[in-house]
Amino acid sequence: MSVPAAPLAGQFEGGCAFADGAYVPLTEARISLFDWGFTRSDATYDVATTWQGAFFRLDDHLDRFFASLSKLRLSIPYDRGELRQILHGCVRAGGLKDAYVAMICTRGVPPKGARDPRMAQNRFYAYALPYVWIASPEKQAQGIDLHVSSRQRISPASVDPTVKNYHWIDLVQSLFDAYDRGHDTSCVVDAEGCVTEGPGFNVFAVKDGVVHTSDHGVLEGISRRTAIELCARLDIPLRVAPLPVDLLRGADEVFITSSGGGVLPIAKIDGKPVPKFPGPVTQRLQDAYWAIHEEPQYRDPVQYT
Amino acid sequence: MSVPAAPLAGQFEGGCAFADGAYVPLTEARISLFDWGFTRSDATYDVATTWQGAFFRLDDHLDRFFASLSKLRLSIPYDRGELRQILHGCVRAGGLKDAYVAMICTRGVPPKGARDPRMAQNRFYAYALPYVWIASPEKQAQGIDLHVSSRQRISPASVDPTVKNYHWIDLVQSLFDAYDRGHDTSCVVDAEGCVTEGPGFNVFAVKDGVVHTSDHGVLEGISRRTAIELCARLDIPLRVAPLPVDLLRGADEVFITSSGGGVLPIAKIDGKPVPKFPGPVTQRLQDAYWAIHEEPQYRDPVQYT
Numbered sequence: 278m279s280v281p282a283a284p285l286a287g288q289f290e291g292g293c294a295f296a297d298g299a300y301v302p303l304t305e306a307r308i309s310l311f312d313w314g315f316t317r318s319d320a321t322y323d324v325a326t327t328w329q330g331a332f333f334r335l336d337d338h339l340d341r342f343f344a345s346l347s348k349l350r351l352s353i354p355y356d357r358g359e360l361r362q363i364l365h366g367c368v369r370a371g372g373l374k375d376a377y378v379a380m381i382c383t384r385g386v387p388p389k390g391a392r393d394p395r396m397a398q399n400r401f402y403a404y405a406l407p408y409v410w411i412a413s414p415e416k417q418a419q420g421i422d423l424h425v426s427s428r429q430r431i432s433p434a435s436v437d438p439t440v441k442n443y444h445w446i447d448l449v450q451s452l453f454d455a456y457d458r459g460h461d462t463s464c465v466v467d468a469e470g471c472v473t474e475g476p477g478f479n480v481f482a483v484k485d486g487v488v489h490t491s492d493h494g495v496l497e498g499i500s501r502r503t504a505i506e507l508c509a510r511l512d513i514p515l516r517v518a519p520l521p522v523d524l525l526r527g528a529d530e531v532f533i534t535s536s537g538g539g540v541l542p543i544a545k546i547d548g549k550p551v552p553k554f555p556g557p558v559t560q561r562l563q564d565a566y567w568a569i570h571e572e573p574q575y576r577d578p579v580q581y582t
Numbered sequence: 583m584s585v586p587a588a589p590l591a592g593q594f595e596g597g598c599a600f601a602d603g604a605y606v607p608l609t610e611a612r613i614s615l616f617d618w619g620f621t622r623s624d625a626t627y628d629v630a631t632t633w634q635g636a637f638f639r640l641d642d643h644l645d646r647f648f649a650s651l652s653k654l655r656l657s658i659p660y661d662r663g664e665l666r667q668i669l670h671g672c673v674r675a676g677g678l679k680d681a682y683v684a685m686i687c688t689r690g691v692p693p694k695g696a697r698d699p700r701m702a703q704n705r706f707y708a709y710a711l712p713y714v715w716i717a718s719p720e721k722q723a724q725g726i727d728l729h730v731s732s733r734q735r736i737s738p739a740s741v742d743p744t745v746k747n748y749h750w751i752d753l754v755q756s757l758f759d760a761y762d763r764g765h766d767t768s769c770v771v772d773a774e775g776c777v778t779e780g781p782g783f784n785v786f787a788v789k790d791g792v793v794h795t796s797d798h799g800v801l802e803g804i805s806r807r808t809a810i811e812l813c814a815r816l817d818i819p820l821r822v823a824p825l826p827v828d829l830l831r832g833a834d835e836v837f838i839t840s841s842g843g844g845v846l847p848i849a850k851i852d853g854k855p856v857p858k859f860p861g862p863v864t865q866r867l868q869d870a871y872w873a874i875h876e877e878p879q880y881r882d883p884v885q886y887t
Contacts, residue, residue, distance in 0.1 A: 294615065307612040308620065310599065310686070310707055315613065317750035318623035349751070350758060381615070384754070390714050392781070394754050395761065402615055409695050431741065434734040434773065435752040444749045445622035446654070447740040449689070449699050453655060456700065468739065468773075476697070 278354035280362050286581045287372035294404035295363050300370055306404055313397055314383020318443050321345040322381040325364065326408060326536050328570050330374045332577035335361065337499050342380055345440040350394075351382045353401040361577075367405035368579045375408035377537070411477055411537035416461060420544025420554060423475070423531065424455035424463040425522055430473040430494055438474075439497050448476040460547065467494045471519040478535035479504075480520065482528035483558045487514040489524060500534040500566075507565045513558060530556025532563075539566040583659035585667050591886045592677035599709035600668050605675055611709055618702055619688020623748050626650040627686040630669065631713060631841050633875050635679045637882035640666065642804050647685055650745040655699075656687045658706040666882075672710035673884045680713035682842070716782055716842035721766060725849025725859060728780070728836065729760035729768040730827055735778040735799055743779075744802050753781040765852065772799045776824040783840035784809075787825060787833035788863045793818055794833075796825040805839040805871075812870045818863060835861025837868075844871040 284293065284300045294306035314320035323342040325335050339357055346352060355363065360380065368376050385397035412421050428451045436444050447465055455463035464475035472480050473494045479501040481490045488508050490501065508515040525531060530553045531543035540563040542555035555563070569575055589598065589605040599611035619625035628647040630640050644662055651657060660668065665685065673681050690702035717726050733756045741749050752770055760768035769780035777785050778799045784806040786795045793813050795806065813820040830836060835858045836848035845868040847860035860868070874880055 296615070303616075306615040308615055310601070310611040310613055310709065311608075313754075315620050316627075316748055317754055318748045319750060319754050322621075349755075390712070390718075392714075392716060392757075392767075393761070394757060404615065407695070409697075411697060413695075429737060429739040431736050431749070432734060432773075435736045435740075436749075440751075442751060443621055443623045444736070444741075444751060446624060446745075446747060446749060449618075449622055449624050450654075452697075452699060456698070462697075468737075 280355065280359045283362070283366050284370035286369050288370040290372045292373070292404065292406045293367045293370035294402065295367055296402050300366060303404065303406070306402065308383065308400070308402070309386050311386045312383050312400060313385060313387060313394065314400065317384065319349070319384040319394065320381060321349050321351060321440050321442055322379055323441055324536050325378045327368050327373065327376040327378060327579060330579055330581070332364070332378070332579070333570050334499055334503070334575050335364070335577045337502070341441065341497070341499070346382055348437060348440050351384065351399050353382050353399065355401065363403050364405070365579055367403055369581055371405045372581070373405055373407060376405045377407065377409040378405045379403060409537050411535045412461065412541060417538070417541060421462060421541065422460040422545040422548060423543045424451070424458060424460035424547055425472065425525065426451035426454045426463045426465050428454065428465045429468055430465040432468065433494055438495055441496060445476065452476055458547070466522065469519065471521050472525050475533060477537060478533040480525070481532050481534065482520060482525045483530035483556055484524060484528050486558070487516055488558060489516050489518070489520055491520045492517045493519065498534055498536070500536050500539055503566060503569070504534045504540055504562055507562050507569070511561060511565060513561070529553050530559045532559040539563065585660065585664045588667070588671050589675035591674050593675040595677045597678070597709065597711045598672045598675035599707065600672055601707050605671060608709065608711070611707065613688065613705070613707070614691050616691045617688050617705060618690060618692060618699065619705065622689065624654070624689040624699065625686060626654050626656060626745050626747055627684055628746055629841050630683045632673050632678065632681040632683060632884060635884055635886070637669070637683070637884070638875055639804055639808070639880050640669070640882045642807070646746065646802070646804070651687055653742060653745050656689065656704050658687050658704065660706065668708050669710070670884055672708055674886055676710045677886070678710055678712060681710045682712065682714040683710045684708060714842050716840045717766065717846060722843070722846060726767060726846065727765040727850040727853060728848045729756070729763060729765035729852055730777065730830065731756035731759045731768045731770050733759065733770045734773055735770040737773065738799055743799055746801060750781065757781055763852070771827065774824065776826050777830050780838060782842060783838040785825065785830070786837050786839065787830045788835035788861055789829060789833050791819060791863070793820045793863060794825055794829060795822055797822045798824065803839055803841070805841050805844055808871060808874070809839045809845055809867055812867050812874070816866060816870060818866070834858050835864045837864040844868065
């Protein structure tokens, strides 16, 4: 399907969506109440970011998005180049330098009375908003207090976690658990009681100089991958394996990774201070995370004029 | 919040929605792409039906819906009487005698950049459509072939299945498994390999005169409850307990229950004919299911004029 001409730079200042084949203001970004993407959460998505006017690792996000589509047997009417054009178009129209850029595919609206997912025409949506921090800069400075919920993340035996999906009731309920107890955010566990992930982020523990993160039951976050690759670059020992709660509670440093802020140090676990905040390993990874945003192989600059 | 005046009978002939506090045609039933009800599937819903001009067991659906809201810490701006008014209004405006009537509450659209579910204003939607059969009358006559998928239903340790929810990727993927193998629909299992439920229905097996259905990991369907209550009325022995796949495969009769058709006999399991189709116990329950639609205590007639 052809992509409409690039919108004017700043045409939808502050944010722009792409819905039903056209660039539109955010207020018009709506989906049918009957779309199975809503009524069955039968959808996948990805979120890339731009930082200082350039996408970061856009190709990795596109790779993951197309892989997710394939795993759920969804398709979009745009090829990779066209998708890239649309995402650039949203950022350009929004006039955004630092942006949160989502691409979404839903199963679509079924024909009347149909129950068969093959009968729906899949729908594609995208939008660019100002960059979203998973924790505000004030909260980051003050120190994030992470609650380890006893709720279990939806098992890979039910929903493939490598497909970025909207099945989040478990994560949202764990957030309520955290707030009830006076903490700032939360992570959930697997059936064996190992830490998996939180609402929109992966979890890392540093113990005796070794960085640990879960190998299963989690989204393979691009920021997680960046942190993993940076460990190799910086010669920081890394272990990707089941992450017991006790290892997290006994860690020297704890951090989370997200496209909504990169590498973010955690100050407390369930109210108990993490010994090193921000820890030296976390700090090195955080600095390196922002530094590689400058490297040409990861940058895809937006044309604003 | 006050409910708008009842719409005219047949004002939106064929179907009517209620969105943002007003009755609207179905084409205007849309939600924001940013509503957490979509982007986190943080929502609950219920589906009642009308049959020959009257709601069936509406109070049971309202009870379950309000219980689900409370479990997810959602709220709607209408009390029970107002909600009842809105649902009646949708059916009346749609001019529908046999209707599928949904009520939905979503977490809502977050303030800019917010991650905290407490900060969103919850949204309420409803709609009435023509009655939806989970299998067409032709397919029912021909005989439904049920695939037992090895996929696991999302565990109660992650998402409370008694809260009617849109976390359905597991069920949708099991449907693809079924279609790939030439079957008509599917059910999924739990971690112990016992049968749980299918996409929109509960599963029952009849063996040596005893009716079996799962006691856990399933939606507590109102049609399931009706079947259970009818077993008591009709002196049919019933066992509500984990339902091993082998019991299902070795059953004399198999049926499913859904608001989309009541009690529906299954002809084959994974292509293998069920010995009795439709079986005598299934037939008695099916007849009784429709017969009690006439009983005043279950009927809530719609005023069409």
